[in-house]
Amino acid sequence: MIALTIAGSDSGGGAGIQADIKTFQELGVFGTTVVTALTAQNTLGVHGIFEVTPSFVQQQLQNVLDDFSVQAMKTGMLFSAEIIEVVAGIVHQQKIPLVVDPVMIAKGGASLLQDAAVTALIEKLLPNTTICTPNIPEAEILTGIRIKDSKDIERAAERILQMGVQCVVIKGGHLDEDQATDRVYTHQKSFTITTPRVQTKDTHGTGCTFSAALTANIAKGLPLQESIIEAKRFIHLAISTPLHIGNGHGPTNHFAYKREQGVCEVEVNGL
Template sequence: MIALTIAGSDSGGGAGIQADIKTFQELGVFGTTAITALTDQNTLGVHGIFEVSPIFVQQQLQTILDDFSVKAIKTGMLFSAEIIEVVAKIVQQYQIPLIVDPVMIAKGGASLLQDEAIKTLIEKLFPYTTICTPNIPEAELLTGKRIKNIKDIEEAAQQILQMGVECVIIKGGHLDGEQATDRVYTRQHSFSISTPRIQTKDTHGTGCTFSAALTANIAKGLSIHESIIEAKKFIHLAISTPLHIGNGHGPTNHFAYNEQKRTCEVAVNEL
């Protein structure tokens, strides 16, 4: 099976294109890429960004899709409105499941999406999105709504569904509590997935890794429900067995899912 990631390159190897390819490989999926930006970063933060021209992003996408039988596509750092428009024009031509990780802010606070691009993301790409995976700060930027509690999450999710996405997963990593709980919403039903919260600073690339695992599972033909649960297992194991690399927010452990024989309990509850 083949998956495609459209994202930025992380020179530190913990997020972006590098995290996506590692995750695809661990899940037995061949990874192809279209790079949107080069970043100069390590575990201490993003120190520079060099945007790839929208025309070259388009060339990369067309070249991949002309030759490979891609079963699922994910987007990460898209950076600019122009790149988002290019991606939207390409994906609407193909009937391929699209997973959008709306990457906006790096762990260290650096902006990874220009302000004017948020409107373009919503208007141009969300109507073709199968699954969207915002964390709390990203959901707040997408909806213009402050999220403080469960009721706020539900209202934000419904607002994002109205933007055209089929399924939204609002990740709970930024909330307090003993459980790390993500909430999944579609137009038909909703449920939550929870694993014990891990106290660690090594969380660089968690969003990229979770959405990449989700994309790989979709590419392999798993249902959306199964794909989400297995992706939750993948990221929980990646966080709970850290590599202790770097002096800042270290990367997650992409080896862990297979090293731990994919063993992880995920609590699933209807909402």
């Protein structure tokens, strides 16, 4: 099984390409990469970003797809409209499941997606997307809907589905709820996945890790629902057993899922 991640590099190792590769490895999937940007960052924040030229992103992507039988791919930090257009142009020609994690803002508040790129993401990439995995702030930016409760989430999900996405997972980590509930919507049905909320500051790379686990599960041939549920198990275990690394928002524990054999409390409703 081979998966591909198209994303930025995190020098701190907790998010981006590095988190994706670690997650793929833990789930028994061979990872290939296309680097869209280099960042100088640690657990305290993003201190510098160096964009890879769109032509070199295109070269990386084409070379990977020319040689490897990729079963699933994901995007993370795409940074610019030009990079999004290059990626979308190639992805459109493939019949490979695509997970889009619409990375926009780093944990420390740094912008990871230029304003003009949001339009390109909506118009060029989302129509070719199998699953989109925004958190609450990202869903708000994509839809223009202020999200305060589950009704707002449903409205936002409907709007994202209208953009051409086959499935949207709106993550509930930013809502002030006792539990951590992700809401999943397709054109046919919806369901929720809930785990106990973990009180920790070590959440750097959670979105990258969740979407990478989802991509790996799809690459392994798991059905869509099972892929999402197992990805939720992966990220819950990664958050609930922190490594206590760094002085800021520390990384999640990518070792935990395999060590705990994927066993944790997950409640699924609506299937």
